[in-house]
Amino acid sequence: xxxxxxxxxxxxxxxxxxxxxxxxxxxxxxxxxxxxxxxxxxxxxxxxxxxxxxxxxxxxxxxxxxxxxxxxxxxxxxxxxxxxxxxxxxxxxxxxxxxxxxxxxxxxxxxxxxxxxxxxxxxxxxxxxxxxxxxxxxxxxxxxxxxxxxxxxxxxxxxxxxxxxxxxxxxxxxxxxxxxxxxxxxxxxxxxxxxxxxxxxxxxxxxxxxxxxxxxxxxxxxxxxxxxxxxx
Amino acid sequence: xxxxxxxxxxxxxxxxxxxxxxxxxxxxxxxxxxxxxxxxxxxxxxxxxxxxxxxxxxxxxxxxxxxxxxxxxxxxxxxxxxxxxxxxxxxxxxxxxxxxxxxxxxxxxxxxxxx
Numbered sequence: 001x002x003x004x005x006x007x008x009x010x011x012x013x014x015x016x017x018x019x020x021x022x023x024x025x026x027x028x029x030x031x032x033x034x035x036x037x038x039x040x041x042x043x044x045x046x047x048x049x050x051x052x053x054x055x056x057x058x059x060x061x062x063x064x065x066x067x068x069x070x071x072x073x074x075x076x077x078x079x080x081x082x083x084x085x086x087x088x089x090x091x092x093x094x095x096x097x098x099x100x101x102x103x104x105x106x107x108x109x110x111x112x113x114x115x116x117x118x119x120x121x122x123x124x125x126x127x128x129x130x131x132x133x134x135x136x137x138x139x140x141x142x143x144x145x146x147x148x149x150x151x152x153x154x155x156x157x158x159x160x161x162x163x164x165x166x167x168x169x170x171x172x173x174x175x176x177x178x179x180x181x182x183x184x185x186x187x188x189x190x191x192x193x194x195x196x197x198x199x200x201x202x203x204x205x206x207x208x209x210x211x212x213x214x215x216x217x218x219x220x221x222x223x224x225x226x227x228x229x230x231x232x
Numbered sequence: 233x234x235x236x237x238x239x240x241x242x243x244x245x246x247x248x249x250x251x252x253x254x255x256x257x258x259x260x261x262x263x264x265x266x267x268x269x270x271x272x273x274x275x276x277x278x279x280x281x282x283x284x285x286x287x288x289x290x291x292x293x294x295x296x297x298x299x300x301x302x303x304x305x306x307x308x309x310x311x312x313x314x315x316x317x318x319x320x321x322x323x324x325x326x327x328x329x330x331x332x333x334x335x336x337x338x339x340x341x342x343x344x345x346x347x
Binding site: 021038042045054063076111115168170186187 | 235237238239240241242243244245246248249250252253254255256257258259260261265268269271272273274275276277278279280281282283284285286287288289290291296304307308311312315316319320321322324325326328329332333
């Protein structure tokens, strides 16, 4: 097997357990979007064009409330601004790739694909370094699952009872991702502070609390790392 | 809202999302990040994930879940414990969902709280 195929396969396999939590969430999106009055083709197209779960949920509620388009687009931008940090931290590994690869991988850069493939980037590279195929594999596995899950949700509609708690699958998925990203004590500080600030600022509009919490957590993590290094 | 208008908005949403994701990937090498920013980037995943999870699990209708009141709080904490011990995404998701159903089943059979 070529290094490319091996890395791609490893990326798909690393994403499989995460897909268990993502699939129900995609189906819930599809059901809610059609329930909110979006045409089935538009609901499906949002998953393909935007491909960012939480912002799709927010947009669905905005469409239902007949929100003016600049507000929908601005809200999408704010909810997805966390990808700016993902982009910055993965950028050095993709610097050598041609533009079409950068464009394709940027399109596939979700929370889940990012966390899974950054762990691959933390490990030693194969020769030649084809780790970007890992990101392509984890990203495409998630993409395909998201599209199929959306289709199921659009098709089944709102017939799934709320008592099934399928929406709880997403926080669980993120808890699993969080556990794998707590590799050192500064990371634990970062998570603790970010969680605390997020709870305290949850009432702010446009998910601004998420931005404040992320900035606070990242800063505390960086300061903690400095402090620990200085002490050594 | 007209059907054509919806599609224009969808493309607008897709464009801003793609631009955010592409930003640093496209600009890397052309702009230099200070070392301190570079170091801080490794704490992006734990901070962002915790900021998404904490309100989803701890808050109920925008307020701190009054301890025992919310099955999701306990199921979430149990899932966190499973995630911490096993580092397995599958065990965390399946365990957390099972815990939520088990707690709801139990709560439905408990005698009503006095007062």
